Every structure is written in structure tokens, then in C-alpha cells.
Amino acid sequence: MKYILILLVILVAIFSAYMLNNNAKAASLTPGSHQGTTQISVSR
Numbered sequence: 001m002k003y004i005l006i007l008l009v010i011l012v013a014i015f016s017a018y019m020l021n022n023n024a025k026a027a028s029l030t031p032g033s034h035q036g037t038t039q040i041s042v043s044r
């Protein structure tokens with residue numbers, strides 16, 4: 001049971017990193033239509 005939870009955490013981390021990379025690419029390609037992602041990147 002412990003290993004399943006660890007695997008889930010790893011999968012969620014990889015998925016979130018993948019989504020962040022996609023959002024960064026989309027924001028850099030089309031900055032106007034992705035105001036949410038640009039605001040997140042600016043606030044960092």
C-alpha cells in the first residue's frame with residue numbers, strides 16, 4: 001500500500017511538471033491568449 005501512494009505522488013509530480021512545461025511553451029508562443037499562465041510566471 002505504501003508503494004502505491006509513493007507511485008501516485010511521483011506520477012502527480014511528473015504530470016504537474018509536464019503541464020507547467022506545456023503552459024510555459026504555450027505562453028511563450030501566444031502571450032495574449034494565455035493571460036493566466038503569464039501572470040503565474042510573472043508572480044514568481
